[in-house]
Amino acid sequence: MSRSVSVEPELPEDADAAGTHDGIDDRATITPYRDGPLIVRGNFRLVDQDGNEIDPGRQTIALCRCGKSGIKPFCDGAHKRSGFSAPSAPSRPRPAARILREAREPAGEG
Numbered sequence: 709m710s711r712s713v714s715v716e717p718e719l720p721e722d723a724d725a726a727g728t729h730d731g732i733d734d735r736a737t738i739t740p741y742r743d744g745p746l747i748v749r750g751n752f753r754l755v756d757q758d759g760n761e762i763d764p765g766r767q768t769i770a771l772c773r774c775g776k777s778g779i780k781p782f783c784d785g786a787h788k789r790s791g792f793s794a795p796s797a798p799s800r801p802r803p804a805a806r807i808l809r810e811a812r813e814p815a816g817e818g
């Protein structure tokens with residue numbers, strides 16, 4: 709079963725331009741926008757946690773990461789009104805990433 713969303717999700721103005729896929733590499737790219745949504749481009753499937761398809765309605769979508777959208781999982785621009793703030797890049801490495809990196813590069817080697 710698939711669901712469709714009738715409300716038009718909001719995309720940042722440069723969402724289609726930044727990281728535009730030129731047909732050479734159509735893998736999904738997920739970009740956390742500064743103070744905004746997760747922009748998903750490329751070849752992706754959107755499913756709910758039960759595995760049901762969610763019709764994205766377009767090839768580039770904005771997924772809410774502020775929690776304020778009225779059309780979750782899509783962004784509706786509510787992050788602007790709520791003053792949501794988050795960097796684009798990670799503010800610090802995930803602890804698991806450090807542990808994995810140290811396991812691959814034991815101290816004293818190199």
Ligand code: FES
Nearest residue numbers: 772773774783787
């Ligand atoms: S990130 Fe845009 S409404 Fe949540």
